[in-house]
Amino acid sequence: MQDEQALVKRAQEYDQEAFAQIYEENFDKIFRYIAIKIGNQMEAEDLTQQVFMKALKAISSYKWKDVPFSAWLYKIAHNQVVDYFRKKNRRPETELNEDITSVEDHPYKAAEFKVELEELSRALKKLTHLQQEVISLRFSCEMPIAQVAIIMGKKEGAIKALQHSAIQALRKHMVVEKNA
Amino acid sequence: MHENKAENSIEIVLDNCLEEIICSGRTVEDCLAAYPEHAEELKPLLTTAKASYKAASISPDESFKARARYEFNSAVADMAQNRKTGWFNIRPVWAQAIAGVLIAVVVSGGSLVAAAGNSLPGQTLYGVKLASEQVRMGLTFSQSAKSEFYADLANRRVDEIVTLADRGQVDGIMEAASRIDDNLDTITVLNVKSTTTGSPPAPVSQNPEDVTPSYMEDGQILRNEIPELFSLNEEDTNLVASLRQKGRDGYLELISSFEKAPEHIKPALEEALVLYIIGYENAIYSAGQ
Known part of the structure; x- marks a missing residue:
């Protein structure tokens, strides 16, 4: 836990290696966390990247509380998923409400679907x-x-x-x- | 009592087995053999759990990840560079504009910046207006002060939208709405706590009935009632109360603009309203945690 606290402190000073380590250790896990909630690989990829961009933006306000740093990332990811569903369901009918999981729209992704x-x-x-x-x-x-x-x-x-x-x-x- | 004990027991045994399957790569059969007295009950649970675990073992596309990693590292490098140059954590793209603002203040005695205050998206002085906001943000330090400032910025964009609607400029409305989304989103992230202790997670649902609030019907906003999230509660913190008040002010402005807007402008205003309400909903929820 102390190692992680030191890592986060370095990240708060915008140490690139520290950020790279946090990114590599957590990216796939956050992606899966989002993917199984929304059931769409490509949108999960975009949302995952947004989670890390938001974390980067807000890292200076993060306060260490003796819980894993990933808890904060999951909370941001959770909010991101909530926001995703809210926007998807509340946009006016004329807006982007189509299901973009369609395989036909992205044939190159079909094999990975x-x-x-x-x-x-x-x-x-x-x-x-x-x-x-x-x-x-x-x-x-x-x-x-x-x-x-x-x-x-x-x-x-x-x-x-x-x-x-x-x-x-x-x-x-x-x-x-x-x-x- | 006996039933409770048995329930607890299966919960513990199930967790032990999952730990073995997830972390040690053991098979369902291995676990059933290790707990023969629970085998009958365990088998369907472990089979479901294993299928779920397999389905969840998806990975991001490698080419996406490579691009995403590059973008992220570039963003970190930008932040690090800004820190070194001491520009109040402002992005390099803003540095030039801010230098312009400072020069403009010196040369014009502040009149240029004052004039830029009324500029709109798409106009020459709009960049000066945004840059001067960044300068003010750089001088705002506490989390709640920053949150309030971002709410003020969102409402400033609302003022712009009202003017743009009067002039029939759809592109400008969409640009300002996007900035509102960004500003309110920043409040949410600023107030994200590192743990959910004491409160259950906010609802997550894909079912429209679960997420459609009282102020919406058939995907449309009911404009004859002010959303409840803008009403003050006794237990509100100062920040939450302030956000509700600011949110209400901007909402009323947007609704008033919508009512008198020509038909071709209404879809853009409807989109701005949706982003505005959802943005404030998230921001207020996050600030109240």
Whole structure:
């Protein structure tokens, strides 16, 4: 934790190596966290980059609080996802409301199109917000239960219970999706 | 009681198994063999968890990542350079404009900057206006003062939109709306806390029914009522109260402009309203955490 605190302090002084390390260590995890929530690879890539750009912009106001620095990045990512859905659903009908996950629109991406990701993302949206958060942090970010507990501000026992109920619900909805 | 114990037990066993599968690469069968007394219950859960974990094991496109990394490193280098040059963390692209502002102040005794205060997107002096705002931002230090300043900037853009709507300039409205989005977004990021302790995450849903607020219907803003987020609450902090007040002022200006705007201008104003409301919603939520 002390190493990470020192790394963040260097980043706050705009040390390029420190930022590069934070970027490399967290980019793929933040991307997966966003991707399974929105179910769209390309939009997840753009949102992930925006998370890091926002973190860079606001790093000087970050205050170390003895929790992993990544917790702050996940919070920014979480807000980014909330904002994404709000804007997507609230724009006037004449605005950009089309589903840009269409494979036909991006044929070069077709091979990489992840059906499983879409199915998981759809099922995930039927869970409670807390269940979604546990699954996103645990599976997409490979985060240990203790760290999930810190980030969500709950006890480990509560996170394990949420994880259990989340997987039960996920199973139900993923089965329903297959049968639909 | 016994049932609770059993429930707790399966939660712990499930977590142990997930830890083994995610971190140590063990198979579902390995875990079932390790916990034969729970095997029947564990099997469907672990199968679902493994399928979910596999689906979540997606990676960003390598060419995208290379471009993104380059952009990010360039942005960091810009920030580092600005810091060294002591320009109050202002981007290099602004440095020249700010130098211009300072020269303009000296040469014109401040009259040029004052004149730029009324300029609009697309006009020659608009860059001077934005640069002078950056100078003022550089002299604002506390987090709440910065948040308030960004809200003031957003409302300044609202004033511009009202004038641009009167003149029928759609492009300028869109440019100003984009700046509003950026300003309000900055307030949100400035106030992001490092942990969600004590409060559940904000709702995330793709279902329009879950996210459509009372002031919208069929994707349109109901303009006959002021959104609740602009109403003061007793428990509001000073910053939240101030944001609500500023938000309300700008909202009323935008609505008034919308009502009298010609039809071809209305879609741009509607877009500005959406960005404005969502931006303030996020900013107020973030400032109130």
